[in-house]
Amino acid sequence: MRKKRIKRILKELSKYLILCIEELREYKDTKEQVFQYGERVAYTECLECLQHLVKDSRCVPEIDIEKKYPL
Numbered sequence: 001m002r003k004k005r006i007k008r009i010l011k012e013l014s015k016y017l018i019l020c021i022e023e024l025r026e027y028k029d030t031k032e033q034v035f036q037y038g039e040r041v042a043y044t045e046c047l048e049c050l051q052h053l054v055k056d057s058r059c060v061p062e063i064d065i066e067k068k069y070p071l
Contacts, residue, residue: 010050010059017047018061021069029071044069 020043027036047065054060 007059010054014047014050014060017043017050021047025069040069041071044071 021040024036024040024043027033027040029037044065047060050060051062051065
């Protein structure tokens, strides 16, 4: 029971991170957009860390983050 709950939480967390990255996709590293760009970098790093920590690919999608979401 607990293992299913953990998997569900990890899956939802990865979906949330991807959603946030998608929403911030248009922001670039410029003076006017520095905060939004920093947010995007942080979410991308979190998703990458989650991928490295979780071995079950059903919980966290196995995507090449740097290719799909270049900074």
